[in-house]
Amino acid sequence: MKLIAYSPEHSKKVIKLFTDVFSDSEGQEEGQVIGQLVRELIATTDSNDLLGYVSISDGRIAACIFFSRLILPSGKIAFILSPVAVASLQQGKGLGQQLIKFGIQELRSHGVELVFTYGDPDFYSKIGFVKISEDVVKAPQKLTYPDGWLAQTLKNEAIATEVGLTKCVGALNKQEYW
Numbered sequence: 810m811k812l813i814a815y816s817p818e819h820s821k822k823v824i825k826l827f828t829d830v831f832s833d834s835e836g837q838e839e840g841q842v843i844g845q846l847v848r849e850l851i852a853t854t855d856s857n858d859l860l861g862y863v864s865i866s867d868g869r870i871a872a873c874i875f876f877s878r879l880i881l882p883s884g885k886i887a888f889i890l891s892p893v894a895v896a897s898l899q900q901g902k903g904l905g906q907q908l909i910k911f912g913i914q915e916l917r918s919h920g921v922e923l924v925f926t927y928g929d930p931d932f933y934s935k936i937g938f939v940k941i942s943e944d945v946v947k948a949p950q951k952l953t954y955p956d957g958w959l960a961q962t963l964k965n966e967a968i969a970t971e972v973g974l975t976k977c978v979g980a981l982n983k984q985e986y987w
């Protein structure tokens with residue numbers, strides 16, 4: 810198992826991985842939606858605003874994760890984790906948590922101060938995320954499930970209130986994802 814930074818040579822396989830994994834877990838339509846999200850993230854996000862990592866096992870991409878920049882009113886450096894996928898046959902073996910922890914460690918070395926995500930609190934609490942109120946940090950779009958708005962600080966300090974709106978990258982900035 811090798812964990813490395815995403816590079817454009819992985820793009821086709823990574824888009825297929827997300828499409829297949831989300832088709833298996835959420836249905837074909839959702840698979841297409843997430844495949845398209847990843848295609849757009851890769852194609853339209855400035856390289857300074859997108860960090861991706863892949864997990865390679867037996868020469869194949871077994872898992873992939875992307876983090877994209879979230880602009881905060883305070884100017885603190887923040888990224889959103891979205892999306893992440895582990896190949897369907899490889900799930901439940903710890904790969905997902907390993908890749909997320911690796912990605913967060915990499916973010917830390919890039920000077921990132923806060924990481925956000927929008928997902929299942931039961932899963933993400935295993936890797937350090939806690940629920941965060943929008944009174945503290947607003948999500949970039951209206952949330953369908955406010956309980957899924959999660960964050961973790963990469964500094965040894967509490968998450969301070971951000972006064973004002975936040976802005977995510979264009980590919981994520983669509984109400985259907987929130």
Ligand SMILES: CC(C)(COP(=O)(O)OP(=O)(O)OC[C@H]1O[C@@H](n2cnc3c(N)ncnc32)[C@H](O)[C@@H]1OP(=O)(O)O)[C@@H](O)C(=O)NCCC(=O)NCCS
Binds near residue numbers: 892896901928932
């Ligand atoms: C979610 C996902 C990335 C987790 O990766 P994984 O390698 O399967 O998970 P791990 O083996 O590292 O962790 C397993 C733990 O997470 C829990 N878990 C796994 N997927 C979960 C999910 N979708 N919701 C809640 N909990 C989940 C398991 O119950 C397990 O808990 P345990 O360790 O207490 O038994 C992977 O299952 C996946 O790609 N799922 C489909 C796509 C998806 O839902 N992506 C996340 C949203 S962007």
